[in-house]
Amino acid sequence: MTGRRRGRPRSSESADRRAAILASARTAFAARGFQGTTVRAVAADAGVDPSLVAHYFGSKERLFVATMELPVDPAAKLAGVIAEGPQGLGERLVRTFVSSWDPHREVIAALLRGAVSGSEASPPVVEMAREVLVAAIHSALEGERRELRAELVAAQVIGLGMARYVAAFEPLASSPVEDVVAAYAPAVQSLIDG
Amino acid sequence: MTGRRRGRPRSSESADRRAAILASARTAFAARGFQGTTVRAVAADAGVDPSLVAHYFGSKERLFVATMELPVDPAAKLAGVIAEGPQGLGERLVRTFVSSWDPHREVIAALLRGAVSGSEASPPVVEMAREVLVAAIHSALEGERRELRAELVAAQVIGLGMARYVAAFEPLASSPVEDVVAAYAPAVQSLIDG
Known part of the structure; x- marks a missing residue:
């Protein structure tokens, strides 16, 4: 808090x-x-000391999460979406992701596209998908092959991000959120139901 | 054909x-x-003249397609898969992609991951998805919102590639082709059926 004006x-x-x-x-x-x-x-x-960034956001990863303005954080948001149960979860997931990502298309596109410029690592969005999304979805699933199905739900979410923001397929990229939800959610739900 | 030995x-x-x-x-x-x-x-x-690459493959895009050893080329392969009709198309699509991609995991991963290192362009795999996959799927669909649904099928295919080869989620990355087909195809088919 150094430098704070009186x-x-x-x-x-x-x-x-x-x-x-x-x-x-x-x-x-x-x-x-x-x-x-x-x-x-x-x-x-931003005209501040780097320690202030650490003070407010903790890490570069958390700073990135904050730029997406996901309420609280992705894990907490997902926990809320999942707490309502597997019924209608496909619809809630697609709506949550698209409406959270839409205001930050450029950031999402840049991160999905080539943020890692040729390195061996996965894009941070993919890492977040692994650590947050797959784990959260897995906890909501019942029946056989839960791990595989949770990963395939994550694949659908990542693919939607690539198609809407990176490839910018039309009409997908310009379709209203609810049109995307209506078209895509049944496919996601089909994996949730197993 | 210069330099050919007698x-x-x-x-x-x-x-x-x-x-x-x-x-x-x-x-x-x-x-x-x-x-x-x-x-x-x-x-x-390769120890050859660049004109020979053009002679055999035509363009860098076609050379890339050839490295993936997709039989004939993706458009022809997809045309065959689609010619059998919309019934079971989800299954045939997932099987075709995974079995074509699996022998070239590193190439597919590199291309999906960061081939475009920070540029504005989409990865070539995404461009191919747009030009070949979306168009082919679209021709197979019936009913409403065909364009949107074709793009969402492409999203599922791209997402599967990201999850299996780039993120390498486990058990997804190591699952046998037919396990992936069994788990993912119904979700793809649900978009095909509309």
Whole structure:
């Protein structure tokens, strides 16, 4: 909290700085991808000390998650979606992802597309899919081959992201959220039902 | 055909050169991605003139297709799969893709992963999906929202490639082809049936 100006409400100043960091991070992730973006550069662009980025967001991964404005965090959001049970889960999943991603098309596209520019690693979105999505879906499934089916649901979600934001197939890329939900959710639900 | 040695059967010599070009291309695509690979470099590595690559394969795109050893080419293969009608098409599509891709996991992964290292373009696999897969699927569909559904089938295929080869989710990545077909095909078929 060094450098905080006196006489200004802490909450407002904190919100301003947090917003400035998020705006810089969004620009940086979209332009240079996840691996090409450093916390130091984001901090410099936002006019704050790098320690403040760590203070607000903890890590570059969490900063990325925050730029997507997923409520709370993906794990918590998914937990809520899944808590309502397997019935209608395909619909809730597709709606949650598309409506969370749509406001950040460029960031999502950059991250899915080539954020890892030729390295061996998977794109961070794919890593998040592995650690968060597959685990969450798996907990919601019943019946046989739960692991495989959870991974294939994740495949559908990743594929939807690639097709809507990276490949930008038309009419898919421009279709309203509810049209995508109506068309895609039954296919996702079919894997959930097994 | 300059530089062909005399006294050796044309067909055998031609097959050797073609195989040498393919081997060089496979290595180059896996190591440097689609955009990072030049026909000139592939030719040099194979010890042939670049014009011979053009003679055998026509373009870098066709050379890439050839490295995947898809029988004839993807459009012809898909046409055959689709000609059998929409019934069971989900199953035939998943089996065709997985069994065609499995022998070339590294190439597929490299191309899906980061072949375009930060550029604006889509990965070539995504471009091929747009031009070949979406168009072919679309021709097989009946009912409403055919364009959207064809693009969502392509999304499922791309997502399967990402999950099996790039993210390498387990058990998905190691599952036998027929296990993947059994689990995923009904979800693909659900979009085909609309």
